[in-house]
Amino acid sequence: xxxxxxxxxxxxxxxxxxxxxxxxxxxxxxxxxxxxxxxxxxxxxxxxxxxxxxxxxxxxxxxxxxxxxxxxxxxxxxxxxxxxxxxxxxxxxxxxxxxxxxxxxxxxxxxxxxxxxxxxxxxxxxxxxx
Numbered sequence: 001x002x003x004x005x006x007x008x009x010x011x012x013x014x015x016x017x018x019x020x021x022x023x024x025x026x027x028x029x030x031x032x033x034x035x036x037x038x039x040x041x042x043x044x045x046x047x048x049x050x051x052x053x054x055x056x057x058x059x060x061x062x063x064x065x066x067x068x069x070x071x072x073x074x075x076x077x078x079x080x081x082x083x084x085x086x087x088x089x090x091x092x093x094x095x096x097x098x099x100x101x102x103x104x105x106x107x108x109x110x111x112x113x114x115x116x117x118x119x120x121x122x123x124x125x126x127x128x129x130x
Contacts, residue, residue: 012037012057012058014056014122015058016041017043017060018041018061019043021042023111024040036122045067054082054084057084058086058126059077060086060089061087062088062090062111063090063096063100074100074105078104085106085126087122087125090109090110091110096108106125
């Protein structure tokens, strides 16, 4: 299946960085069903190697990635001058929220995600034209 880069309304895609294939696929399906263009990456290294991070409208990433963690990825992207909004997902996030805020993460959501929580956050970050 080809990656969707921009949806019909011209919005930049949501980049999902998640090493669990099932979670990555279900997150993609949820977001596409909500009308978002989505591009997925299995690791932080894959995103960095692709050289396309500047094309993202928002990053949705797991903190506990194999290899480079979500927090280190965000620090790296911020050091490159990217101020793209980000939502971090984690299974344990009490202390993570403070660290994440320091690197410009908009929200930290606990896994498993409740209902449409992710889509609702993305609606706030990436309002769709009416």
